[in-house]
Structures are given as structure tokens and as C-alpha cells.
Amino acid sequence: MLKTRDCGDLRPTDVGDRVTLAGWVHRRRDHGGLIFIDLRDRSGLAQIVFNPESHPETHDRADALRNEWVVQIEGEVTRRPAGTENAKIATGEVEIVATSLTVLNPSLTPPFAINDDSPVDEALRLEYRYLDLRKEGMQRNLKLRHRVTRYIRDFLDARGFLEIETPMLIKSTPEGARDYLVPSRISPGHFYALPQSPQQLKQLLMVAGFDRYYQIVRCFRDEDLRADRQPEFTQLDLEMSFVEEQDILALMEELFAGLVESVTPHLKTSRPFPRLTYAEAMDRYGTDKPDLRFGLELVDLADIAVETELGIFRSAVDQGGTVKGFVAPGCAGYTRRQINELIEFVQARGAKGLVTIALAEGKSLDEMELGDVRSQVTRFLSMDQVRRMAQRAGAGPGDMMLIVAGETSVANTALAQLRNEIGRRLGLADPSVLAFAFVVDFPLVKWNADEKRWDALHHPFTSVKAEDLPLLDTDPGRARSQAYDMVCNGFELSSGSIRIHERHLQEKMFELLGYTPDEIEQRFGHLLRAFDYGTPPHGGIAYGFDRIVMILAGSDNIRDVIAFPKTQSATDLLMGAPSPVDPQQLADLHLRLLE
RNA sequence: GGCCCCGUGGUGUAGCCUGGCUUAACACACCACACUGUCAAUGUGGAGAUCGCCGGUUCGAAUCCGGUCGGGGUCGCCA
Numbered sequence: 001m002l003k004t005r006d007c008g009d010l011r012p013t014d015v016g017d018r019v020t021l022a023g024w025v026h027r028r029r030d031h032g033g034l035i036f037i038d039l040r041d042r043s044g045l046a047q048i049v050f051n052p053e054s055h056p057e058t059h060d061r062a063d064a065l066r067n068e069w070v071v072q073i074e075g076e077v078t079r080r081p082a083g084t085e086n087a088k089i090a091t092g093e094v095e096i097v098a099t100s101l102t103v104l105n106p107s108l109t110p111p112f113a114i115n116d117d118s119p120v121d122e123a124l125r126l127e128y129r130y131l132d133l134r135k136e137g138m139q140r141n142l143k144l145r146h147r148v149t150r151y152i153r154d155f156l157d158a159r160g161f162l163e164i165e166t167p168m169l170i171k172s173t174p175e176g177a178r179d180y181l182v183p184s185r186i187s188p189g190h191f192y193a194l195p196q197s198p199q200q201l202k203q204l205l206m207v208a209g210f211d212r213y214y215q216i217v218r219c220f221r222d223e224d225l226r227a228d229r230q231p232e233f234t235q236l237d238l239e240m241s242f243v244e245e246q247d248i249l250a251l252m253e254e255l256f257a258g259l260v261e262s263v264t265p266h267l268k269t270s271r272p273f274p275r276l277t278y279a280e281a282m283d284r285y286g287t288d289k290p291d292l293r294f295g296l297e298l299v300d301l302a303d304i305a306v307e308t309e310l311g312i313f314r315s316a317v318d319q320g321g322t323v324k325g326f327v328a329p330g331c332a333g334y335t336r337r338q339i340n341e342l343i344e345f346v347q348a349r350g351a352k353g354l355v356t357i358a359l360a361e362g363k364s365l366d367e368m369e370l371g372d373v374r375s376q377v378t379r380f381l382s383m384d385q386v387r388r389m390a391q392r393a394g395a396g397p398g399d400m401m402l403i404v405a406g407e408t409s410v411a412n413t414a415l416a417q418l419r420n421e422i423g424r425r426l427g428l429a430d431p432s433v434l435a436f437a438f439v440v441d442f443p444l445v446k447w448n449a450d451e452k453r454w455d456a457l458h459h460p461f462t463s464v465k466a467e468d469l470p471l472l473d474t475d476p477g478r479a480r481s482q483a484y485d486m487v488c489n490g491f492e493l494s495s496g497s498i499r500i501h502e503r504h505l506q507e508k509m510f511e512l513l514g515y516t517p518d519e520i521e522q523r524f525g526h527l528l529r530a531f532d533y534g535t536p537p538h539g540g541i542a543y544g545f546d547r548i549v550m551i552l553a554g555s556d557n558i559r560d561v562i563a564f565p566k567t568q569s570a571t572d573l574l575m576g577a578p579s580p581v582d583p584q585q586l587a588d589l590h591l592r593l594l595e
Numbered sequence: 596g597g598c599c600c601c602g603u604g605g606u607g608u609a610g611c612c613u614g615g616c617u618u619a620a621c622a623c624a625c626c627a628c629a630c631u632g633u634c635a636a637u638g639u640g641g642a643g644a645u646c647g648c649c650g651g652u653u654c655g656a657a658u659c660c661g662g663u664c665g666g667g668g669u670c671g672c673c674a
Binding site: 033035080083126458513 | 666
């Protein structure tokens with residue numbers, strides 16, 4: 001080894017030891033006489049002192065050192081002179097008096113500073129990712145990621161789970177996300193797909209009797225990117241046999257409560273994790289992934305809205321839509337400009353507009369008159385109507401009601417995001433809190449108006465709740481599934497379900513989804529045949545692993561917890577992927593490019 | 596596919612709205628010199644950008660307009 005100790009581990013108990021260290025020059029302070037170097041390795045920083053009197057030759061050579069040079073230093077660990085300790089670093093009580101210096105490799109001046117955390121253009125960071133990863137924050141994130149991985153593996157291992165790998169080259173299943181395809185050289189004109197998730201494979205492992213399976217596995221989806229979505233991402237995928245929904249939820253709550261306690265104890269969670277139905281979540285928050293760190297719950301105002309003279313309220317309800325809103329506490333003083341920002345905010349998310357009703361401070365709701373109400377639409381409202389809306393929403397003097405009318409899903413989407421925005425503006429989302437929750441009782445299917453058919457909400461292997469089974473023949477849209485999500489702070493962390501394990505039910509589901517018998521055989525024949533051979537009841541869940549780490553790291557961007565992420569246009573700025581390939585490679589694969 | 600934001604020395608920004616007063620400013624980094632207890636070392640000096648690219652308007656463009664490329668956010672999409 002070129003080193004005997006790690007920089008960051010040195011302590012007063014090591015004083016007197018002769019050590020050899022190796023690492024990067026983090027910072028250099030040249031006093032003409034004394035030269036100080038902060039030497040950095042994975043473990044942290046240690047101060048090296050070059051003394052021109054005791055070791056003149058070594059001191060002379062230290063004169064040439066610059067940031068990010070890789071050096072090896074021999075020296076003696078000494079206690080720093082009284083008064084020169086540095087409480088800001090873990091090794092601040094000691095320093096290493098260098099007796100020899102070897103430059104292992106010099107460095108160009110890096111394109112951005114490694115030794116501070118000032119913001120750098122992300123394209124530049126990605127181009128020089130190996131330098132970006134040297135920075136403290138990224139080192140911390142990837143170490144956290146490792147500890148999360150390790151905790152999960154230990155936890156599941158202790159409960160009898162087996163980690164089993166599944167193939168990366170599998171059969172394309174056109175439904176769901178767009179597949180990444182891999183052409184076959186040996187079978188001309190045929191393609192593999194990279195897995196969107198190991199869904200069918202893990203179900204086949206249940207058929208095989210592996211009982212409790214998990215995998216931390218790369219998945220691929222060729223869809224547009226977002227701050228929390230990459231084309232290749234990692235899932236914590238697991239599946240169990242002979243379980244019911246409650247077994248899985250209980251296990252996952254235990255896993256995540258323990259994970260946070262062990263890995264990020266500075267973050268607060270509360271147990272039990274709340275469980276709300278999909279219908280409740282949509283009613284109260286307008287989304288199936290609510291941020292539960294704050295209230296600002298939505299209320300339905302449709303019945304009052306139809307009594308008003310306001311056309312947009314009445315027509316929304318007449319056309320089968322909704323009128324919902326929530327209270328922005330203490331925001332009655334919002335300026336015209338601030339209100340316009342909110343209106344633009346909801347319009348950018350599809351809503352026609354936003355009705356704001358501000359209640360002046362100073363009078364109780366009962367004493368208030370229309371003159372105390374500030375709104376674009378006061379002339380269409382009576383004080384009684386305003387008062388009843390305020391009472392229902394929980395608005396009082398000094399508050400502002402925010403109301404959206406329109407088609408239900410559009411109004412919900414706009415209000416859900418507006419709720420997050422108001423929560424953010426008012427500082428209601430405590431960054432030290434992880435508000436985990438389960439959302440349960442998802443609908444089994446939703447109507448696809450474009451294609452005029454039912455689509456699976458989760459996936460076609462999800463089983464219906466037993467009591468809703470008859471609805472499959474009469475009113476599929478009302479049938480609830482045994483599907484569940486885990487959410488946290490407004491992010492969907494995972495989805496899972498109890499699966500169908502009987503051939504006739506799976507066939508029935510495929511038929512409901514509009515597949516012909518030929519298509520069923522072509523796409524899912526392997527699964528249905530497996531179901532003929534004694535398939536246990538089973539279910540599972542799959543987490544967006546990167547999102548878990550992102551939330552634990554306190555980041556709002558998945559790229560911050562991935563070593564080599566891709567840009568929003570799915571390119572790799574470091575390696576330059578994707579790239580053209582040699583014509584011979586295409587020929588080997590029986591491919592020809594269209595112009 | 597739609598919408599929005601950003602692009603100025605190595606890095607981060609100001610200047611842009613309201614074109615000329617800019618020889619494009621500031622901080623950090625870089626280079627040189629000085630300096631024996633600093634730790635964001637300090638002091639003095641120096642070098643470094645024709646303002647992403649192309650075109651247009653104008654007597655004159657970093658500044659206005661169009662296009663394009665790159666990055667980011669978002670809607671659609673993500674069973």
C-alpha cells in the first residue's frame with residue numbers, strides 16, 4: 001500500500017506515530033516559510049506542515065504543489081501548537097509534519113473548484129463528473145446511497161429474503177413505458193428489450209417457490225425525463241408468496257422506519273405511517289402522492305358554487321366537473337401581482353383560472369360584510385355563500401381561499417400543485433420531516449378515452465379486491481384493486497400489489513383490457529402457462545431506489561444521488577452517449593438506418 | 596410534441612428591460628513576488644472573455660428581433 005492511514009481518521013491518540021498518507025491537495029497555504037497543505041482522501045482532510053528548518057528539501061518541493069495534485073506524504077503525527085487547533089475539521093487537533101513528499105501525479109487546474117460548494121453549471125459538472133464526484137456533497141450522497149443499500153440488504157436478509165438476479169435482455173412488452181430495444185445479431189430482425197422492471201420474472205420466481213425475493217436492480221424506460229426520473233434507474237424490487245396486502249405494508253413500514261432511524265437519524269418520521277385510500281387522497285389533496293408534512297386540505301365547494309351567480313362555477317358543475325379549493329392562511333394581504341402569479345401557476349397546469357377570496361382582518365366571519373371580502377368575483381357572490389365556503393374550508397379573517405372550477409382531474413392536478421406551492425411559500429414543508437404514508441385501494445382500471453378501452457392503472461397483473469370482483473362485468477371503473485403506493489413528502493416512492501395467481505382471472509383481466517386471444521398468447525402465454533402449475537398467492541412492491549436516496553439526502557433532484565446520470569435529453573455528457581456506430585456494427589445486427 | 600427559464604474570462608455573477616457614457620465590471624480561481632502558525636491565509640502586481648452559434652434590424656448590438664444548439668424546470672408521457 002502507498003499509505004498506512006486515512007487522512008480523516010487521525011486523532012490526538014495517534015500523536016507520535018509515523019504515518020504515510022496519500023491523497024489530493026485540497027488546499028494550499030504558503031507562508032513563504034511554513035507551507036500548509038490540506039490533504040484529502042475519501043475519509044476527510046488532514047493538515048500537513050512543511051517546515052523549512054527541519055526538512056528544507058521537502059519544503060522546497062512542496063513549493064510546487066497545486067490543488068488536486070496527488071501526493072504521498074510521510075511524516076509524524078503531532079499535536080498542533082496550542083491555539084492553532086481547527087474545530088471545523090475532525091482532524092483539527094493534530095497535524096502531520098512532513099518528512100518526505102512524493103508527487104504521485106500532478107493535476108491541471110480543474111474547470112471548477114473542488115474545495116468549495118458554490119454552484120456550478122450542471123452541464124459542466126456532468127462533463128467532468130469524476131471531478132464533481134470528488135466534492136464533499138456528492139461523496140456524502142454516494143456514501144449515503146451505499147448505507148441505504150446495505151441496510152436494506154441486511155434487513156431483508158434477516159427476514160429470509162433471497163436476492164436473485166434476473167436478465168437484462170428480455171422480451172419486449174409494448175404496453176406500459178416505451179422499451180429500450182437491443183437488436184439480436186443471432187436472430188435477424190428480432191430484438192430484446194431492457195426491463196422496465198422485473199415484474200413478470202419475479203412472479204415466475206414465486207411460481208418457482210422462492211417465497212421471498214428481492215433485488216436492487218437497474219430498470220430502463222424510454223420516456224421523457226424529469227427531476228425525479230432518469231431513463232435508467234434503480235428499483236428495490238421485492239415479492240413474497242402467501243402474503244396479503246397488510247403483510248407487505250407492515251413489513252415496508254418496519255423497513256423504512258428502521259432505515260431512517262439507522263441511516264438518517266436526524267430526520268423525523270412518525271409511526272404508524274398513515275394509510276389513506278386513493279379516493280381520500282384525491283378528495284383531500286387532489287393527488288395520489290400528497291405531501292403530508294402540512295395540511296392545506298382541499299374541500300369540495302360544488303354545492304355552494306351552483307347557488308352562486310358565477311358562470312364558471314355553475315358550468316363546471318353542470319358539465320360534471322368540480323369546484324374545489326383550500327385556504328392559504330394569512331395570505332389575505334397578497335398583492336395583485338402575487339395573485340396573478342398564482343393564477344398563471346394554475347393556468348400553466350391546465351386550469352382555466354383561479355378564484356381567490358381574501359377575507360379582511362379585524363372582523364369575525366359572522367360580522368363580515370361583502371365589503372370585507374376581496375375577490376375578482378365578489379359581485380357574483382353573496383356574503384352567505386362566502387361565509388359558508390369559508391366555514392367549510394376553515395378560512396378566517398386574514399386568510400385567502402384559492403378555488404379552481406373545472407373538469408375534475410384538471411382541477412385536482414392544478415390544486416394539488418398549487419397546494420405544494422403555497423406550502424413551499426409559507427415554509428410549511430419541514431425539511432427535517434419524512435411524512436411517509438401508504439395510499440391504498442387504487443382503482444383497477446381507468447378509461448382511456450383516446451383508445452376507447454380500459455387501461456390498467458397499476459399493471460395488468462394486479463388483482464381486484466375480492467368484494468369488487470363482480471364489478472369487472474358491470475362497472476369496471478369502480479372496481480378497486482389490491483394495489484398500494486408508498487409516498488413521502490409529495491413523491492411516489494413505490495407501487496405494489498397483490499397479484500393475480502389464477503389463470504382464469506388473469507385471462508379475464510387481459511380480456512377486459514382489450515387483448516385478443518392471439519395477443520394474450522403472444523405476449524403473456526409464458527406467464528399463463530406458469531399459472532397452470534401451482535402458483536402461490538403472491539404480491540410485492542417496487543421502490544424507486546434513487547428517489548429513496550434523494551429524499552434521505554435532502555435533495556430534490558435524482559441526479560444528485562446517481563454517480564453518472566444523464567441529461568434531460570437522455571445523453572451522457574461524460575462519455576458522449578448515445579453516439580453513431582460503425583456501419584459494420586449495424587450490418588452485424590442486420591440494421592440499416594433510415595435517412 | 597407543447598410551455599417556461601438560463602447561456603457574458605477557468606468558475607459564479609453584474610451589465611441586457613431603457614442600444615452609444617464599456618477600453619465589458621466584480622468576486623473566486625490562475626500566474627509572479629513577498630511573508631514561519633495558517634486553515635476561505637494575507638499583501639502587492641499580472642494575465643485572462645469580440646458576451647453559446649447563425650442571421651437580421653440599426654450609423655452603432657452583450658443589449659432589440661428571428662432561427663439554431665446546449666443545459667434546466669414542467670405539461671403530455673412514465674402499464
